[in-house]
Amino acid sequence: MATGGTSSSSEEGFLSRMALNDNKAGMEGLNRDKINKIIMESSKGSRFYENELKKEQQVNQRIERMMLQKAHITEQQLSKAQAQVEKMTSDLERGRDLSRVIVHVDMDAFYAAVETRDCPDLMDKPMAVGSMSMLSTSNYHARKFGVRAAMPGFIAKKLCPNLVIVPTNFDKYRAVSAEVREVFADYDPHFLPMSLDEAYLDISDHLEQRRGWPETDLVYLSPSLSLVEEHGDLQETVEVEGLSPVLFENSPSSSPCLQDAAGGEVEVFGTCAEEAVREMRFRIEQKTSLTASAGIAPNMMLAKVCSDKNKPNGQYKLSSNRQAVIDFIQDLPVRKVSGIGKVTEKMLGALGITSCSHLGQEMALLALLFSETSWHHFLHISMGLGSTHIERDGERKSMSTERTFGEMSALKEQFSLCRELCQDLAQDLQKEALKGKTVTLKLKNVNFEVKTRAWTLPCAVATTEELFAVAKDLLKTEIDNVSPQPLRLRLMGVRVSSFASADDKKPLQKSIVGFLHKKQTNSSSTSQISHKPVKEHLPKPPGLTQPSACPSLVQQRQGQEGHAWVPSRGGVEVGRTGEDQQSFLQRAHAQSLRLQAEREDPPEKGDWNDSLTCPVCFREVNTTELTVFNRHIDQCLSGVTMGQNNHTDTELERGPSSTTGLLLYETSTANIPLSAVGLNPVCLNTCPNGGVSIHRGTDPNTLKGSSQSDPHVRDCLLSTGGPRPMTTPKPESRDHRGPALTCPVCQETQDTNDLTLFNLHVDLCLNQEVLHELGGLAPVDRTTHTAPPAAHKGLCFRDVLFTE
DNA sequence: CTGACTTTGTCCG
């Protein structure tokens, strides 16, 4: 493994990553070598290229490991695997379903076609949609030069100097897409859109009905007048000729095509699947002046491959009998199958597998070399199996926003951008009324190296302030990790996942018991060490799954990774141990929340603001009646102490009206002594919803009463579920060391060993710092800020999608 | 060992 003898194959490796990907339609028979030479010349030496090279070598090492593994496989293992594969094959064969008729429809060069339709001058020119930095799609003329989606415009220009690059017009594509989808819905009301320009349909039911239709229902008229009217709604300038500029010279119309009296076309369609799909494509073209291609097959996997077969403006039907499917699959290159990309293709290629028939022949080997999910997937492909019923995607699992820009190194800018991203994300979250518990920061440095750092909170969050409170800490940790050098970023992103709504709808009620049991388990199992200083058990600060908060371990990481992300020296502030960072971060969260909340936002009017978060079980209680809420906490507490819970459905029902955090503070502290619950400021601050208001105005001395050794304190921290305790506990504890705490913000030694007091100091200190950091920044103005100011040199990309 | 969680990588359009 340590041989790293990839240099011999690095040249070839380079090609496989960087070279033209010509397996798609419209790229046949062009001068690959010449094109690749130009791509190389424009790429060589760039940071992007260097990074691609690095990734390529990682793939090569993966392949080497795989080959090594292969060499150690015994005949016995192989025959055992063979038996397993055969068993599975026959099971799958028994379940093969050829009864459905699945269609994959794909608009031809969608964005480019829309732009050409609206500007016929472009028709006979090579053109692409996108920017100098990135192209979304290209027309077929441009593809002859090797210009294709996912290629930067400046390289495309070198391949094809006359290339016209049209900026993306997303709203327009969305509008056209909506028209197309109206047609889809007539054939399958449950059709599955994959993007603006493609969809899967199950037309089995439609065909059933269609068989009984009278012939008059199968005739479509397209008088030019009606076409004009339709488009008149869409845009101001309309070509009066009616039918579109022709995108593709060869539009084979195999159905009868007549001229009616009004000069429109008349088409008659039959009742079989092919006729139905031809009719659908005809109607799409009538409606939008754009052409589509389609594949008809017994499952989604095959339909997708088929739709590519006669592209553009064509269709292909694979008949629904087993032998036809087997024959079709035999010579199919594995790369054509959706889900097998560059890397998998290369790995399989190393084993001599390029076609699906190879896949079938080598299944036993694949079962030994790949994970279960992978080889199961391969087996399905080799048998020509795929999904036979299309389903709309369930609830979304994450939501994110990210932005690329010119090099950014200034802290102030980085925090400002981070905040902006959080704000954008908060807006998007609000649109779908979502809240998530996990916040992930994504960074890409100028060398194209990507890093993600996540932190999971006990409560779902959604507002700008909440997101920023977390994201900013994650960012700060990364900055601290490389300090005194700056982070030289080219991309930043924020993602939210672990949505509360998804959990809420599911088996939540039954899980409350489990939830509390879990807490109980935590408490009891860790109670044996509860006499130790709490800080040893604090979760890791964000972004430190690798134990890099410990200086010695940072060194170790440097040795292992050795790239630009790791600081050349230490990078850990004096006195900023994992423990310090933790308290710092805990405080920072609450601090930001408080700051932001106080500075700008009155409480938002979102749905979820009508609920309160229980400080014991961390669940939202959908009431704003404090008496109800307190009763919940009472029951929750007795549940905790008695090892059971008394939650009922009725308690969780949504209550009306609104309340303030301050009221929560007053009543909850009045009725429940914090010490009785074991609540502590850290606990409360960890919870963005409960923490802010409860903490506000709290007497430190009261809170101090919550003993640090109380298991609940630790559980509250652990219940963040995110950063886990440090791998290597700090050997010496400050609590036994006398007054020697150093503030991670001001770097001054504090004359106390009381954590609560110390944290309060850090709070104040951070307050100053955050205000200083952000105070100078103008309030984020979305309209002006999307065009980045001075130092954001690069372009911002938004709403960019590929279409092929 | 298993489950929960984080990080990275692959793939898609």
Add this chain to the structure above:
DNA sequence: CTGGCGGACAAAGTCAG
């Protein structure tokens, strides 16, 4: 000069129990 965005999922590592 200029090499994207957003989503899903899987692998692999780590830790706690």
